[in-house]
Amino acid sequence: xxxxxxxxxxxxxxxxxxxxxxxxxxxxxxxxxxxxxxxxxxxxxxxxxxxxxxxxxxxxxxxxxxxxxxxxxxxxxxxxxxxxxxxxxxxxxxxxxxxxxxxxxxxxxxxxxxxxxxxxxxxxxxxxxxxxxxxxxxxxxxxxxxxxxxxxxxxxxxxxxxxxxxxxxxxxxxxxxxxxxxxxxxxxxxxxxxxxxxxxxxxxxxxxxxxxxxxxxxxxxxxxxxxxxxxxxxxxxxxxxxxxxxxxxxxxxxxxxxxxxxxxxxxxxxxxxxxxxxxxxxxxxxxxxxxxxxxxxxxxxxxxxxxxxxxxxxxxxxxxxxxxxxxxxxxxxxxxxxxxxxxxxxxxxxxxxxxxxxxxxxxxxxxxxxxxxxxxxxxxxxxxxxxxxxxxxxxxxxxxxxxxxxxxxxxxxxxxxxxxxxxxxxxxxxxxxxxxxxxxxxxxxxxxxxxxxxxxxxxxxxxxxxxxxxxxxxxxxxxxxxxxxxxxxxxx
Amino acid sequence: xxxxxxxxxxxxxxxxxxxxxxxxxxxxxxxxxxxxxxxxxxxxxxxxxxxxxxxxxxxxxxxxxxxxxxxxxxxxxxxxxxxxxxxxxxxxxxxxxxxxxxxxxxxxxxxxxxxxxxxxxxxxxxxxxxxxxxxxxxxxxxxxxxxxxxxxxxxxxxxxxxxxxxxxxxxxxxxxxxxxxx
Numbered sequence: 001x002x003x004x005x006x007x008x009x010x011x012x013x014x015x016x017x018x019x020x021x022x023x024x025x026x027x028x029x030x031x032x033x034x035x036x037x038x039x040x041x042x043x044x045x046x047x048x049x050x051x052x053x054x055x056x057x058x059x060x061x062x063x064x065x066x067x068x069x070x071x072x073x074x075x076x077x078x079x080x081x082x083x084x085x086x087x088x089x090x091x092x093x094x095x096x097x098x099x100x101x102x103x104x105x106x107x108x109x110x111x112x113x114x115x116x117x118x119x120x121x122x123x124x125x126x127x128x129x130x131x132x133x134x135x136x137x138x139x140x141x142x143x144x145x146x147x148x149x150x151x152x153x154x155x156x157x158x159x160x161x162x163x164x165x166x167x168x169x170x171x172x173x174x175x176x177x178x179x180x181x182x183x184x185x186x187x188x189x190x191x192x193x194x195x196x197x198x199x200x201x202x203x204x205x206x207x208x209x210x211x212x213x214x215x216x217x218x219x220x221x222x223x224x225x226x227x228x229x230x231x232x233x234x235x236x237x238x239x240x241x242x243x244x245x246x247x248x249x250x251x252x253x254x255x256x257x258x259x260x261x262x263x264x265x266x267x268x269x270x271x272x273x274x275x276x277x278x279x280x281x282x283x284x285x286x287x288x289x290x291x292x293x294x295x296x297x298x299x300x301x302x303x304x305x306x307x308x309x310x311x312x313x314x315x316x317x318x319x320x321x322x323x324x325x326x327x328x329x330x331x332x333x334x335x336x337x338x339x340x341x342x343x344x345x346x347x348x349x350x351x352x353x354x355x356x357x358x359x360x361x362x363x364x365x366x367x368x369x370x371x372x373x374x375x376x377x378x379x380x381x382x383x384x385x386x387x388x389x390x391x392x393x394x395x396x397x398x399x400x401x402x403x404x405x406x407x408x409x410x411x412x413x414x415x416x417x418x419x420x421x422x423x424x425x426x427x428x429x430x431x432x433x434x435x436x437x438x439x440x441x442x443x444x445x446x447x448x449x450x451x452x453x454x455x456x457x458x459x460x461x462x463x464x465x466x467x468x469x470x471x472x473x474x475x476x477x478x479x480x481x482x483x484x485x486x487x488x489x490x491x492x
Numbered sequence: 493x494x495x496x497x498x499x500x501x502x503x504x505x506x507x508x509x510x511x512x513x514x515x516x517x518x519x520x521x522x523x524x525x526x527x528x529x530x531x532x533x534x535x536x537x538x539x540x541x542x543x544x545x546x547x548x549x550x551x552x553x554x555x556x557x558x559x560x561x562x563x564x565x566x567x568x569x570x571x572x573x574x575x576x577x578x579x580x581x582x583x584x585x586x587x588x589x590x591x592x593x594x595x596x597x598x599x600x601x602x603x604x605x606x607x608x609x610x611x612x613x614x615x616x617x618x619x620x621x622x623x624x625x626x627x628x629x630x631x632x633x634x635x636x637x638x639x640x641x642x643x644x645x646x647x648x649x650x651x652x653x654x655x656x657x658x659x660x661x662x663x664x665x666x667x668x669x670x671x672x673x674x
Contacts, residue, residue: 231573231608234577235577267577268578268655269655
């Protein structure tokens, strides 16, 4: 309200300023009259001069008459002119002044109002000094005093942009109040909060949904992302926990891998970040929406930290025997990829799903296609379908019994990192036996061998194998601490 | 004539100010590298109350005994947020003690901040009115000091910590000071 009073007073002042010269223009007219008067005076002087010249005898009588006549003629013309303008001016000038005044009085406030409504923000809230913690005009970063107030402010800002979403949020909130056990409802509410940039509220909504369906990894990843956005892009410890939980159960889930890498990069651990991102990049199907981002991040951090990214990529590629897709397996065509980029997330996952289904159908008919099974296993891994991924890995392992990498991938699928030892299956135990025969000195083989021995209660063998492994890996290997702890737990 | 000169006056003033700021740039004097007058002097003996109930504040005694980093931070400070994961990593992966000084902050905001981003500090003192910061010579948060075992300030890093500053300057200096002490 005070704002409008100020604006009104200012506009009124401007109008007055503009009207001033128009209304005070009366003096100008007098000046014009004065000019006519002056001309007449000059002519009168000229007449007197002519008479003086005549008296002195400098001018003949005839010349005098002619000159006098000429001056008098001019005087008449000047007088007539003056009369005419005097008669005409009051009306025409008044008219013009009126037009100018009206224009100023109406056009200035109207123009100001129009400009403000289209360019300004009439709905902008006050930013009282008490609500700022930094003293300057910058946005409160941490939602400082109460996330409530900030959330409310943000909500108001968002409501103007997306009335549909905010109505939906209100409806959902009411519905969830009556039926708080609706996990899908909470998840949807979380997503809506994300859209309206109420990240802290999104975290809470996702937490409710996760409490109801603890096994939904997508929700955990979504909450992790909300935590990151609520922290203005910093990956906070709680988000790291979420992403780690997702990564343990779904090692190929890209979002968790990306953010875990980001957390390392924010902690100034370029090598750690590259480990995550280069592996993610190698697993990323061409044309995936995050492909460009990951590649760019890798290049950036490599340049920044002076790390040779190309050789790391090369090493990653070499560690994956299955990566070059053979021509016999139809991949997504260029059209498919282009189409996928225009799709919504749901359409895109539907398209990926249908491509995976096509591949799975074909493999039912041609079960001896090793590359096909490997591709399918990875696709299922990305989609988070653990059981199907294991099945595909089993088929690949059946077709390539002597390929250590494929056997190890199968072992990893059967017994993903973080699984408790009690979750060990017979299949896994016999597979590890096979791997031990295949490559007794491979680090993974040693590790799994130790695990199986430990599970069987053979602490001595477990300790021997893990000690061998410890000697094998470098002093900076990240797994070292974990391994030492395990050996210690075995007793000395 | 005098009138004309009057019109030129703002231009002259601008030229003088621009020159004042340009000279240090051209002579490659980075204002951030201006040595602090506090370097190699004992850290100011302020007794700062604790921010958290279960964590001690920062008294004069707290700054002696070990080589440590003293970090000035505030919840309203954007760059503090950027460097925070680095402090968290130092806390998790090294045994370097981290001392936090919460600078001109609202207590509730600082608590929310630490709960959200994690608390890397072994002790946190509250410098609500910024008096201690003035004595330390803080330009603006974040700022990080290396304090040696005798409580002397040995190095000062202005702005958010970076991987480079950590690797090339701060951590080597910490190692050196530790060795000198041992």
